[in-house]
Amino acid sequence: MKARTDLIVIGGGLHGLSAALQSARRGLRVVLLEGAFTGRHASGATAAGVRSLNRAVEELPLSLEAQAQWEDMTTLVGDDCGFHAGGQVQVAMDADAEARIKARIARLEALGMHHECWIGPDRLAELVPVMQPGALGAAYVARDGSADPHRTIRAFRAACLDTGVEILENHTVTWLAREETRWTVVAGGITHVAPTVVNAAGAWGRQIAKLAGDPLDVGIKNSMMIVTERCEPCLGPVISAQNRKLSFKQTADGTFLIGGGVQGRLRPGGGSASVDFGALSGAMSTTLALFPWVADLRLVRAWAGMEAATADLLPVIGPSRRAPGLIHVFGFSGHGFQLVPSVGRVIADLAETGRTRTELSAFDPGRLATNRKAA
Amino acid sequence: MTFDVAIIGAGPAGMQAACDLRARDLSVVVLDEQPAPGGQIWRGVERNCQPGSHLAQGLGAEYRQGADVARSFRASGADYRPLSRVWQIEESGKEATTQSWQVFVTREGQAEVIEARRVLLAIGAQERPVPFPGWTRPGVMTVGAAQILLKSGGLLPEGPVWISGAGPLPLLYAHQLRKLGGQIEGFLDTAPRDTLRRGLPHLNGALRDWKSLVKGLGWQAGIRLSGLRRETGVTQLRAEGGERLERIRWQTPEGEKSAAAGVLLIHEGLVPSVHPTLSLQCEHAWSDTQKSLRPVLDAWGETTRSGLFVAGDAAGIDGAKAALAKGTLAAIGIARSLGVLEDTKARQARAAGDRALSKARAARPLLDSLYPAPEGKISDDTIVCRCEELTAGQIRAAARRGAADPNRVKAETRAGMGPCQGRQCGYTVARLIAEAHDLPRAEVGFHNIRPPLKPVTLGELASLGKAKT
Ligand SMILES: Cc1cc2nc3c(=O)[nH]c(=O)nc-3n(C[C@H](O)[C@H](O)[C@H](O)COP(=O)(O)OP(=O)(O)OC[C@H]3O[C@@H](n4cnc5c(N)ncnc54)[C@H](O)[C@@H]3O)c2cc1C
Numbered sequence: 001m002k003a004r005t006d007l008i009v010i011g012g013g014l015h016g017l018s019a020a021l022q023s024a025r026r027g028l029r030v031v032l033l034e035g036a037f038t039g040r041h042a043s044g045a046t047a048a049g050v051r052s053l054n055r056a057v058e059e060l061p062l063s064l065e066a067q068a069q070w071e072d073m074t075t076l077v078g079d080d081c082g083f084h085a086g087g088q089v090q091v092a093m094d095a096d097a098e099a100r101i102k103a104r105i106a107r108l109e110a111l112g113m114h115h116e117c118w119i120g121p122d123r124l125a126e127l128v129p130v131m132q133p134g135a136l137g138a139a140y141v142a143r144d145g146s147a148d149p150h151r152t153i154r155a156f157r158a159a160c161l162d163t164g165v166e167i168l169e170n171h172t173v174t175w176l177a178r179e180e181t182r183w184t185v186v187a188g189g190i191t192h193v194a195p196t197v198v199n200a201a202g203a204w205g206r207q208i209a210k211l212a213g214d215p216l217d218v219g220i221k222n223s224m225m226i227v228t229e230r231c232e233p234c235l236g237p238v239i240s241a242q243n244r245k246l247s248f249k250q251t252a253d254g255t256f257l258i259g260g261g262v263q264g265r266l267r268p269g270g271g272s273a274s275v276d277f278g279a280l281s282g283a284m285s286t287t288l289a290l291f292p293w294v295a296d297l298r299l300v301r302a303w304a305g306m307e308a309a310t311a312d313l314l315p316v317i318g319p320s321r322r323a324p325g326l327i328h329v330f331g332f333s334g335h336g337f338q339l340v341p342s343v344g345r346v347i348a349d350l351a352e353t354g355r356t357r358t359e360l361s362a363f364d365p366g367r368l369a370t371n372r373k374a375a
Numbered sequence: 376m377t378f379d380v381a382i383i384g385a386g387p388a389g390m391q392a393a394c395d396l397r398a399r400d401l402s403v404v405v406l407d408e409q410p411a412p413g414g415q416i417w418r419g420v421e422r423n424c425q426p427g428s429h430l431a432q433g434l435g436a437e438y439r440q441g442a443d444v445a446r447s448f449r450a451s452g453a454d455y456r457p458l459s460r461v462w463q464i465e466e467s468g469k470e471a472t473t474q475s476w477q478v479f480v481t482r483e484g485q486a487e488v489i490e491a492r493r494v495l496l497a498i499g500a501q502e503r504p505v506p507f508p509g510w511t512r513p514g515v516m517t518v519g520a521a522q523i524l525l526k527s528g529g530l531l532p533e534g535p536v537w538i539s540g541a542g543p544l545p546l547l548y549a550h551q552l553r554k555l556g557g558q559i560e561g562f563l564d565t566a567p568r569d570t571l572r573r574g575l576p577h578l579n580g581a582l583r584d585w586k587s588l589v590k591g592l593g594w595q596a597g598i599r600l601s602g603l604r605r606e607t608g609v610t611q612l613r614a615e616g617g618e619r620l621e622r623i624r625w626q627t628p629e630g631e632k633s634a635a636a637g638v639l640l641i642h643e644g645l646v647p648s649v650h651p652t653l654s655l656q657c658e659h660a661w662s663d664t665q666k667s668l669r670p671v672l673d674a675w676g677e678t679t680r681s682g683l684f685v686a687g688d689a690a691g692i693d694g695a696k697a698a699l700a701k702g703t704l705a706a707i708g709i710a711r712s713l714g715v716l717e718d719t720k721a722r723q724a725r726a727a728g729d730r731a732l733s734k735a736r737a738a739r740p741l742l743d744s745l746y747p748a749p750e751g752k753i754s755d756d757t758i759v760c761r762c763e764e765l766t767a768g769q770i771r772a773a774a775r776r777g778a779a780d781p782n783r784v785k786a787e788t789r790a791g792m793g794p795c796q797g798r799q800c801g802y803t804v805a806r807l808i809a810e811a812h813d814l815p816r817a818e819v820g821f822h823n824i825r826p827p828l829k830p831v832t833l834g835e836l837a838s839l840g841k842a843k844t
Contacts, residue, residue, distance in 0.1 A: 038777075040783075040786075150787065150789075169777065275463070276465070277465065278488065281836050281837060287833070288837055298830045298833075299833055301825040
């Protein structure tokens with residue numbers, strides 16, 4: 001049996017859900033195929049930092065658009081997704097870090113972007129009283145913050161269902177092929193047919209690309225996270241540090257979430273990632289230098305999440321150069337959460353009209369194309 | 376240094392395996408949380424069996440036997456490290472010859488990584504958590520916890536004490552408590568009343584272990600003779616009160632009853648400790664008779680991850696005697712996999728071990744059929760996840776909202792994300808999912824286990840980095 005539709009989205013992470021939702025709002029009939037359940041991988045493992053701070057310049061137009069969308073999430077998905085604009089702070093722990101931050105802010109200013117500002121030690125101590133004094137200052141974005149990832153997944157999923165998106169969980173895509181003007185996609189024993197396919201398969205995006213005849217040179221990241229026991233609320237902004245692997249924040253329920261890109265291990269078979277405690281231990285020094293009191297807190301859980309990563313750490317967003325009717329949206333390299341609403345808008349543009357007003361050249365899949373024969 | 380074998384758990388299985396492996400001259404490290412060897416069953420056995428200890432008499436002959444095993448273990452030359460909390464196990468090195476495991480352990484606030492070529496998990500069992508309304512109220516605890524208080528300090532509960540549940544442990548505890556002068560108000564037997572019909576088919580096989588049967592009958596008779604109130608066919612237990620337990624209420628086929636209670640001790644059997652094997656993604660099988668998961672093991676006690684072995688109750692609930700036999704068998708398997716015992720010799724050695732194990736297990740089918748895990752309906756108002764305070768009603772609603780996957784329900788509700796890692800709620804959540812989707816329990820599985828396996832502070836984690844450099 002063949003099920004015909006307008007758009008097939010492969011992958012039920014937040015990017016798949018956002019693309020599906022916003023395409024369906026434009027009147028397209030959308031089927032979303034998810035191999036496990038919505039949010040099973042990066043979107044469920046994420047630190048959920050909503051950050052424009054220290055973004056690559058190429059990503060900033062999308063990031064600043066998303067910043068405004070996060071402030072008004074209820075309009076998009078009927079829930080605020082636990083977004084809290086507590087600010088993001090990037091600490092300078094030494095003179096080199098200070099110089100780099102100030103140079104970056106100057107570059108942004110020259111481009112007419114004023115979202116980041118430099119704050120001195122006094123203002124920093126006011127913002128983050130629980131931090132050890134001694135830092136030289138920080139970059140600060142007041143409108144940034146963080147959200148609740150599971151609430152975000154629930155809200156996007158519910159909005160998709162309300163808009164008529166058909167979500168099929170436990171439906172892994174095992175085969176797809178272009179026949180004349182249509183794609184045939186096989187998942188969970190059902191064949192789906194549509195003119196356009198969105199590849200939002202996250203860490204498996206490169207496998208889908210290869211199946212579709214568009215092999216791309218994309219790697220895997222396995223970033224780790226730690227969550228502690230609950231404490232009284234005492235930390236507003238999300239803290240990171242220039243030149244160091246650190247991301248530190250307190251969630252709405254009082255736990256502390258620590259990450260910052262320390263890498264875990266890929267499990268044999270490549271289906272999931274596991275924690276490397278030796279590496280985590282080494283990375284604790286920055287956290288303890290800034291927040292020595294966390295030493296007494298109990299670690300409740302640690303995990304590693306899989307996500308596709310590119311060499312230039314920029315995502316793959318846009319039409320495939322070699323497979324007509326295929327739109328890639330993956331490879332967010334560990335910082336795609338914030339971009340979910342705006343990138344979904346871009347994919348809906350492409351799915352609906354084949355064009356978008358957003359400049360995508362930096363994200364062009366063509367830059368990562370590998371030789372078909374070699375692949 | 377890299378040990379040949381790291382054994383986790385110094386109960387019957389771990390101690391026996393350590394002795395046998397040392398006899399083959401392998402280097403062995405034994406890690407255990409407790410301050411002294413013995414595991415759950417022989418907790419405190421060295422101290423309690425010193426001359427003049429009144430506890431040793433009350434705790435019985437089988438308990439005193441543990442002192443001998445502990446003595447051999449102490450003399451075995453194994454590097455025994457008490458008060459060591461293992462919180463993570465990782466594998467490094469892919470080939471069988473270069474394979475090594477890293478065991479992360481904390482001792483006196485200092486974290487350390489211990490390397491070993493093989494790992495034996497002899498981590499025993501935990502009591503099956505059975506949620507009912509009021510089970511989180513102070514005054515309610517498990518029989519196992521009460522027995523720990525008895526063994527580690529001779530502490531007796533203060534009444535009126537009620538025991539509710541089924542299985543040998545409540546009978547044994549009641550027996551021990553009476554011998555030590557403790558008082559029990561009443562016993563609520565939650566096993567269904569058709570004992571004879573369920574037990575009879577297994578009686579013959581169980582007679583191979585007639586000594587245990589006689590002992591069990593003795594405990595039963597003791598309870599009958601002691602004149603304490605005994606209720607059978609008990610269902611729908613509730614623990615009521617304010618800050619503390621004040622009253623218990625239950626149903627029998629004759630109707631609702633209630634009684635004043637100061638302490639309620641519950642026990643509905645044991646389940647293997649499977650968190651480490653689950654977190655290492657070993658294959659597990661669902662046992663319908665014991666209503667629990669157990670790691671899939673080959674004839675040598677090896678899991679589906681080569682180099683990782685399991686022995687004792689962690690491999691399936693069979694009791695202390697079987698745990699000793701399983702320890703011996705795992706030691707043979709490990710010696711064989713390390714190449715110090717050739718295959719034909721190993722097979723011969725195994726045959727004797729298998730016989731001992733099958734004898735030690737003889738009464739198990741009878742016990743499993745006499746004391747089945749309770750399967751009564753869990754009322755919507757019952758707290759299921761203690762860490763996140765989620766009720767059965769909330770879990771049921773989440774279970775109905777999507778795929779029958781415990782990981783999805785965990786992500787949605789947070790059940791299983793708290794400090795206990797689902798040790799309290801995991802089976803119940805899976806059962807509620809199976810119920811909502813009308814699936815056999817075996818098909819639902821268990822949520823993914825995230826490290827750490829035991830609590831560790833961030834300071835301890837950081838101290839690991841310092842220890843390394
Ligand atoms: C530990 C960690 C911390 C992070 N912290 C932040 C942060 O603070 N801020 C930020 O902005 N970003 C952060 N990120 C990144 C962000 O979470 C990701 O960029 C984002 O969630 C990616 O979403 P996705 O939909 O592309 O991928 P995913 O959520 O991984 O979704 C891909 C989906 O595709 C499915 N799939 C794969 N193959 C198939 C197939 N063949 N058929 C059907 N389905 C398939 C998978 O099951 C999966 O559900 C973090 C990521 C990680 C891992």
